[in-house]
Each structure stands twice: as structure tokens, then as C-alpha cells.
Amino acid sequence: xxxxxxxxxxxxxxxxxxxxxxxxxxxxxxxxxxxxxxxxxxxxxxxxxxxxxxxxxxxxxxxxxxxxxxxxxxxxxxxxxxxxxxxxxxxxxxxxxxxxxxxxxxxxxxxxxxxxxxxxxxxxxxxxxxxxxxxxxxxxxxxxxxxxxxxxxxxxxxxxxxxxxxxxxxxxxxxxxxxxxxxxxxxxxxxxxxxxxxxxxxxxxxxxxxxxxxxxxxxxxxxxxxxxxxxxxxxxxxxxxxxxxxxxxxxxxxxxxxxxxxxxxxxxxxxxxxxxxxxxxxx
Amino acid sequence: xxxxxxxxxxxxxxxxxxxxxxxxxxxxxxxxxxxxxxxxxxxxxxxxxxxxxxxxxxxxxxxxxxxxxxxxxxxxxxxxxxxxxxxxxxxxxxxxxxxxxxxxxxxxxxxxxxxxxxxxxxxxxxxxxxxxxxxxxxxxxxxxxxxxxxxxxxxxxxxxxxxxxxxxxxxxxxxxxxxxxxxxxxxxxxxxxxxxxxxxxxxxxxxxxxxxxxxxxxxxxxxxxxxxxxxxxxxxxxxxxxxxxxxxxxxxxxxxxxxxxxxxxxxxxxxxxxxxxxxxxxxxxxxxxxxxx
Numbered sequence: 153x154x155x156x157x158x159x160x161x162x163x164x165x166x167x168x169x170x171x172x173x174x175x176x177x178x179x180x181x182x183x184x185x186x187x188x189x190x191x192x193x194x195x196x197x198x199x200x201x202x203x204x205x206x207x208x209x210x211x212x213x214x215x216x217x218x219x220x221x222x223x224x225x226x227x228x229x230x231x232x233x234x235x236x237x238x239x240x241x242x243x244x245x246x247x248x249x250x251x252x253x254x255x256x257x258x259x260x261x262x263x264x265x266x267x268x269x270x271x272x273x274x275x276x277x278x279x280x281x282x283x284x285x286x287x288x289x290x291x292x293x294x295x296x297x298x299x300x301x302x303x304x305x306x307x308x309x310x311x312x313x314x315x316x317x318x319x320x321x322x323x324x325x326x327x328x329x330x331x332x333x334x335x336x337x338x339x340x341x342x343x344x345x346x347x348x349x350x351x352x353x354x355x356x357x358x359x360x361x362x363x364x365x366x367x368x369x370x371x372x373x374x375x376x377x378x379x380x381x382x383x384x385x386x387x388x389x390x391x392x393x394x395x396x397x398x399x400x401x402x403x404x405x406x407x408x409x410x411x412x413x414x415x416x417x418x419x420x421x422x423x424x425x426x427x428x429x430x431x432x433x434x435x
Numbered sequence: 436x437x438x439x440x441x442x443x444x445x446x447x448x449x450x451x452x453x454x455x456x457x458x459x460x461x462x463x464x465x466x467x468x469x470x471x472x473x474x475x476x477x478x479x480x481x482x483x484x485x486x487x488x489x490x491x492x493x494x495x496x497x498x499x500x501x502x503x504x505x506x507x508x509x510x511x512x513x514x515x516x517x518x519x520x521x522x523x524x525x526x527x528x529x530x531x532x533x534x535x536x537x538x539x540x541x542x543x544x545x546x547x548x549x550x551x552x553x554x555x556x557x558x559x560x561x562x563x564x565x566x567x568x569x570x571x572x573x574x575x576x577x578x579x580x581x582x583x584x585x586x587x588x589x590x591x592x593x594x595x596x597x598x599x600x601x602x603x604x605x606x607x608x609x610x611x612x613x614x615x616x617x618x619x620x621x622x623x624x625x626x627x628x629x630x631x632x633x634x635x636x637x638x639x640x641x642x643x644x645x646x647x648x649x650x651x652x653x654x655x656x657x658x659x660x661x662x663x664x665x666x667x668x669x670x671x672x673x674x675x676x677x678x679x680x681x682x683x684x685x686x687x688x689x690x691x692x693x694x695x696x697x698x699x700x701x702x703x704x705x706x707x708x709x710x711x712x713x714x715x716x717x718x719x720x721x722x723x724x725x726x727x728x
Contacts, residue, residue: 166632170531177523178540184555184600185543187566191558204564246451253448257440265452267717272459274713276661278685279702282695283465284458285476306458309451338443367548369664374690385550389668399558406551417546421539424546429612 191403192216199399215404225405227380228387232366235297235383239304240361244354246305247312252342254313255320256328266317273310277370285374299375300383304365312357315427319353320346356427359420363413384409466706469699476693488700498701500676501684504591505660508598508680512659515599517651520606521644525636527607528614538611542604549601553668556597560584587677590670594678598665602658606651613647614640646723653716660709681705 191199192215193208219225254266288299323346331341347354372386382390388409395401417424470488474481492498523541527534544552559566560583571579583593617640625635641648663682666672672679672687679687685705689698 167529167531170526170529171533174523174526174531174533174537177526178537181541181544181600181603183566184559187558188551188555199564204558205566205569246454249447250451253444257444257447259444269451269455271713271717272455274657275463275709276663276682276705278663278682279466279706279709280459280462281685282469282476282689282699282702283462285690286465287462302454303458306454309455309459313451338439338447342447363546367546367550369548369550369667373667385548385664388550388554402554403558406554410547410551413546413548417543421542425542425608429608 188403188406191400192407194400196398196400200397204399212400215398215400216408218398218401219404219408222391224379224382224387224391225384225408228382228384229408231297231381232383232385235300235304236362236365239301239308239365240358242301242305243308243312243361244357246309247314247316247357248342248347248350248354250309250313251316251318252320252346254317255323256325256346257338266313270310270314272307273314277307281374288375294375295377295381297381300365300368300371303371304361304368308361308365311360311427315353315357316350319350323349352423355420356423359416359424360427362416363424366413463706466699466702469696470703472696472699473694474696474699476689476695481696484696488697489703491697492700492704497676497679497684501679501681504678505680505682507591508595508659508662509656511592511595511599512602512655513652515595516602516606516655517648519599519603520608520651521610521648523603523607524610524614525640528611538607541607544601545604547601549662549664550668552597552601553594553665556593556600557584557669559597560593584670585674587674590674591678594662594666594669597669598659598662601665602655606655609651609654610644610647613644617643646720649716649719649723653712653719656712657709657716660705660712681708 187204190206190208191204193212194204195212195214198204250269254262284299284303285294288294293299327345328341331345336344367385368383369385369389372381372383376382376386379387379390388405391405392402395405469481471483471485472481473484473487523537527537531537547555560568562568562580562582562585565583567583568579568581571581581589583589621639622635625639630638660680660682662680663686666678666680666683667686670678672683681701682705685698685701688694688701
């Protein structure tokens with residue numbers, strides 16, 4: 153545990169004060185989320201009458217029924233999966249390859265290249281928007297899922313390279329040298345020695361990348377036009393017009409759209425937090 | 436042996452560098468090229484206009500407006516998520532019961548999509564039944580119906596609050612990691628010497644949290660420049676451009692007005708600003724490495 157734990161406050165009344173403080177803050181912090189949850193189980197009429205912030209009297213599921221009857225929502229979800237899964241896998245694979253070289257096969261100037269790649273994660277995407285639009289236009293890929301798959305694979309390289317390099321650096325060089333002496337080649341060392349022990353790092357990256365790509369909004373906004381190419385977050389916004397005052401339906405939509413990432417967060421929170429801190433601190 | 440290593444270097448490094456180069460580096464360079472043209476997004480050719488776009492930028496009232504708003508957002512980023520994250524981290528680190536649950540609650544918003552966060556906060560600020568007006572009405576006894584997101588005076592700040600709600604958890608986690616690095620004996624010695632807790636914070640904890648603070652501040656500032664989705668959802672830069680930021684201004688000029696040359700010039704400015712921040716950040720990190728090694 154951390155430095156200040158155990159020895160402070162406990163038993164002198166401050167512990168209780170801290171606990172109450174945190175409880176109040178946590179409730180304030182949760183209020184927005186609770187509002188959405190409540191709205192999803194209420195009719196538009198109840199919400200408009202100012203009855204949002206109370207517990208529902210009965211289990212009202214019409215909002216969810218409305219969503220699942222809407223064929224667009226299904227298409228959005230499938231599209232999002234079709235983008236998220238391959239792009240997550242590709243960015244991690246590329247990051248593993250680059251990270252391995254930077255950690256285990258460094259060369260003169262490799263640190264500089266590493267720094268250049270990693271700093272890519274800090275720039276706002278706006279600075280490459282126009283050329284990418286032109287590129288995908290020339291390739292005839294506008295209004296397909298390809299721009300999102302390709303861009304997310306590329307934009308994920310900085311964080312994946314950073315985490316994998318840091319992880320591979322902790323793998324003892326002796327392990328690699330012993331394997332080399334036995335006549336094993338570099339590829340086999342990577343896939344049979346380094347990768348099996350880096351499962352925690354891979355889990356961190358899988359959680360981070362899946363969440364970020366799933367949640368993305370800007371790229372589909374730029375690169376898709378027709379309804380059947382939209383991903384869920386863009387779909388959420390475009391359905392706002394259709395359900396402009398149907399607040400409950402919008403709430404239910406937000407919940408359904410967030411469900412996959414929330415489930416991942418619940419189960420892999422450890423990995424997620426570790427990834428965020430490592431990415432931030434070691435940057 | 437050496438040729439073996441060289442072979443694998445190339446084989447392993449070529450694919451990631453190729454993909455990164457094609458979809459990130461080359462477009463970046465291309466942005467510079469378009470920034471000196473008047474390309475409209477459709478026509479095959481674009482005329483070279485020299486530094487005309489940049490001259491226009493610095494006389495464009497909308498750009499000045501956007502840069503002021505970005506600066507306000509950045510200043511808020513220095514204070515809001517950083518301060519709240521630090522406070523939460525200190526509270527959580529006191530060995531309080533249920534710290535794990537609290538941590539999850541404060542961290543949850545970070546894995547929500549900005550689209551969903553924006554949506555949630557539209558409802559908080561909703562004039563008729565939103566949480567904020569409901570609470571204000573209940574507290575004052577009068578009926579509040581203020582349209583926070585539709586008024587030029589409050590729209591930007593409302594978005595910044597929503598954004599900070601999402602960012603606080605990240606700051607908290609980094610501060611918590613920083614607190615772990617403080618040697619326990621130091622605080623115990625202070626305790627034994629009867630140093631008050633507030634004094635421990637200002638004399639021991641805060642100075643030792645400097646590395647974490649640098650990271651949090653840099654991330655917040657950079658993320659404030661990246662803040663686009665949430666703004667797009669909540670106000671779209673309106674009303675009357677009152678909440679426009681650089682990122683939003685760039686999007687509007689390029690993809691709504693189809694002034695792609697001009698838009699590219701804005702991206703170049705955005706690039707230079709970000710680069711400056713990253714440069715300062717890396718330098719600060721390096722300085723710290725030297726101190727701590």
C-alpha cells in the first residue's frame with residue numbers, strides 16, 4: 153500500500169470525516185450517470201413533467217424496446233465491432249514489433265525514432281484531418297469502414313510501442329542470449345519467449361485500445377456519409393434528431409452504446425488503470 | 436550475428452514505421468503543403484497562395500475568438516481536473532475504508548465516450564428538468580430555467596465543467612501513483628515530530644509529488660487542445676461561435692465551409708502550439724529524471 157496509509161487519521165475521527173467527504177463527492181460524481189440510468193427507464197412524458205430525478209415506479213422498458221426495434225442501431229453496433237476488433241489487434245501487433253526492436257535490438261538513433269513515434273500520441277487529430285480526407289478520397293475509401301480501421305491501427309502505434317518497449321525492457325537480456333545460443337532465431341524468441349510473458353501488457357493494451365476505438369467519434373464523422381456505415385457513437389448523435397425529445401430513448405441508447413466498454417472496465421479495471429498511468433508517466 | 440540482428444530489426448520495424456509514416460507523418464507534412472494553397476476540398480488543383488492563409492488567420496476575428504477560448508479551456512485544465520484529482524488522491528490515500536470502490540467511481544467517466552459524456556451533461560444543463568436547475572430551484576425556492584448551453588456567456592464553461600468531470604479520474608490515478616513513491620518513514624518521522632497534517636502536505640507531500648504534477652498538468656493541457664467530441668456534442672461551438680476552440684474552428688472552416696487550405700493553416704498553428712507544449716513537457720521530464728537518478 154501507499155506511503156500515507158495506515159498510519160494517519162485512522163482512529164482519531166478524521167477517518168470518519170474523510171469517509172463522509174468521499175461519500176458526498178462520490179454521490180455528486182455519480183449523479184450525472186444516475187440521471188441517465190433513471191431516464192432510460194422512464195417515459196418521455198414523465199421526464200418532461202419534471203419527474204426525472206426519482207426512482208421509477210414500475211420497470212418501464214419501452215425505451216429499450218424502441219432501440220432494439222430500430223434496425224440502424226444493430227448496424228451501428230456491428231460496424232463498430234468490425235472497426236474495433238481488427239484495429240485493436242493490428243495496433244497491438246505493430247506496437248509489439250516496434251517495441252521489441254526498441255527494447256532488445258536498439259541501434260544508433262533508435263531512441264530518437266522511438267521518441268518521435270511516441271510523441272504522436274499527444275497531437276490533436278485535427279492536424280492530419282485534411283490530408284487523410286484527401287488520401288482516402290483518392291483511394292475511393294470514403295464511406296467505407298476502412299479509413300477508421302487503418303487510422304486507428306496507425307494512431308494506436310505510439311501507445312502500444314511505448315508500453316511494449318517498457319515491458320520488454322524488463323525481460324532479462326540473458327533470456328534472449330541463452331535462446332540465441334541454442335540456435336533459436338529472433339522471431340521465435342519474440343513469439344515463444346517474450347510474448348508469453350507479456351500477457352499482462354497485452355491485456356492492458358487490449359483494454360485501452362478497444363475502449364478508445366469503440367468510443368471514437370471524429371473519424372467516422374469525417375469519413376462516413378451513409379447511415380449503414382456509421383459507428384455507434386456517430387449513430388448516437390445522428391439519432392438525436394429522430395428522438396429529439398424522446399429523452400428516455402436517448403438515455404437507453406447511451407447505455408447500450410457504453411455497455412461493452414463498461415463491461416470491459418468492470419472486469420479489467422486493473423489493466424486499464426495501469427495502462428493509463430504507465431502511458432502517462434513514462435511518456 | 437550482427438547481420439542477423441540487422442535483418443530482424445528491419446523486418447520488425449518496417450511494418451509499424453510504414454503504417455505510422457503513411458497515416459500520420461506523411462499527412463502531417465501534407466498539412467503544411469496545403470496550408471499555402473487555397474484548396475477547396477474538391478477541385479483537382481489548388482493555387483499556391485504563399486503565406487496568405489496565415490496572414491488571414493491573424494486578422495480573423497473568429498480565430499482570435501477560438502484561440503482565446505482554447506486558452507480559457509487550457510487555464511481551466513490547469514486548475515479543475517488537477518486540483519480535484521489531487522484532493523481526491525489525498526483523501527483516498529489516507530487509508531479510508533472503501534478506497535477501492537471510491538477509486539472506481541471517480542475513474543468510471545474516463546472510459547465513457549466523450550459523446551456519451553456530452554449527452555449526460557446536456558441533461559444536467561437542460562433548462563426545464565436538468566439536474567442543475569432542479570437543484571438550484573430546490574435550493575432557492577424560485578424556479579430556475581436558465582439555458583446554460585444556449586447562452587454565449589455560459590456555454591463554454593458548461594462544456595469545460597463536463598470535460599473536467601471526465602478528466603478528474605485520470606489526474607487522480609496519476610497522483611495516487613505519485614503518492615505511492617513517497618517513502619513512508621518520511622511521513623512517519625514527521626508524524627512523530629508532531630508536524631500537522633496540513634504542514635506535511637505543503638512541506639513534504641506536494642514537493643515530492645512534483646513529477647506527478649508535471650505529468651498531470653501536461654496531460655490536461657494537451658487533452659484540452661484535443662477536446663473536440665464533447666464540444667461538438669454539447670454546443671457545436673455555438674451559440675454564435677461563443678464556445679469555438681481551435682479544433683472546432685479548424686473543423687468548421689475545413690469541413691463545413693470547405694476552405695481546406697485555410698483549415699490546413701489552422702492545423703499548422705495547432706501543431707506548433709502542441710509541439711511547444713510537448714517540448715516543454717519532455718524537457719521537464721528529463722530534468723526530473725536527472726534529479727531523481
